[in-house]
Amino acid sequence: xxxxxxxxxxxxxxxxxxxxxxxxxxxxxxxxxxxxxxxxxxxxxxxxxxxxxxxxxxxxxxxxxxxxxxxxxxxxxxxxxxxxxxxxxxxxxxxxxxxxxxxxxxxxxxxxxxxxxxxxxxxxxxxxxxxxxxxxxxxxxxxxxxxxxxxxxxxxxxxxx
Numbered sequence: 001x002x003x004x005x006x007x008x009x010x011x012x013x014x015x016x017x018x019x020x021x022x023x024x025x026x027x028x029x030x031x032x033x034x035x036x037x038x039x040x041x042x043x044x045x046x047x048x049x050x051x052x053x054x055x056x057x058x059x060x061x062x063x064x065x066x067x068x069x070x071x072x073x074x075x076x077x078x079x080x081x082x083x084x085x086x087x088x089x090x091x092x093x094x095x096x097x098x099x100x101x102x103x104x105x106x107x108x109x110x111x112x113x114x115x116x117x118x119x120x121x122x123x124x125x126x127x128x129x130x131x132x133x134x135x136x137x138x139x140x141x142x143x144x145x146x147x148x149x150x151x152x153x154x155x156x157x158x159x160x161x
Contacts, residue, residue, distance in 0.1 A: 043057060059073065
């Protein structure tokens with residue numbers, strides 16, 4: 001397993017800097033803070049959790065240029081306690097980033113676990129969501145990852161751990 005500090009330094013110094021972006025640990029909740037004037041964008045992840053870092057990095061990989069100009073990529077977020085309709089929307093939006101997170105987890109030697117991010121409510125569709133993640137990951141493996149995702153996978157894979 002790659003050390004979190006090593007991963008953050010590798011990404012910040014050899015990849016994210018070209019996008020005026022930093023990956024930063026230590027936050028209570030993850031958040032993407034868009035760049036402001038001379039300040040770089042920040043991919044903020046929870047505490048010092050490598051899985052949180054990989055998850056937030058995956059969201060950054062999915063976000064296009066215009067989305068990366070907006071805090072939290074301009075997306076809605078409903079906190080824990082979502083109803084089923086909100087949860088279904090969450091599942092739909094999370095398939096690609098979580099499939100990318102899974103790929104990052106593999107190259108980092110970190111166990112992947114699908115996140116339903118709704119701990120206080122019973123929700124339906126978890127097994128279908130997990131299956132959709134598996135299908136999306138297989139699709140990426142067969143047909144290729146988005147460019148930034150592939151570049152990060154290459155960087156981590158080629159790093160002498």
